[in-house]
Amino acid sequence: MTEAEIIELIDSSLAEEFELDREDMVPSANLYTDLELDSLDTVDMVIVLEGAFEFKIREEEAVRAIRTLEDIHRFVITKIEQNN
Helix, strand or coil: CCHHHHHHHHHHHHHHHHCCCHHHCCCCCECCCCCCCCHHHHHHHHHHHHHHHCCCCCCHHHHHHCCEHHHHHHHHHHHHHHHC
């Protein structure tokens, strides 16, 4: 899977789960202020990503550091690279 395919899967999965407008989903979008997610949505986000990519996310510190859509992209891409 290419980085572009990974990013597309992340964006489409999150857009569907949280009913987000795709045009608002730019890499610099802040999850909390721009996309209006909250701390409970973070738990759902982890579940969505685990389902989409079939891996477990246990790095609580890393997840807490995620603020933007690009942070999610980088996190997932790094996770996939580490598992290959």
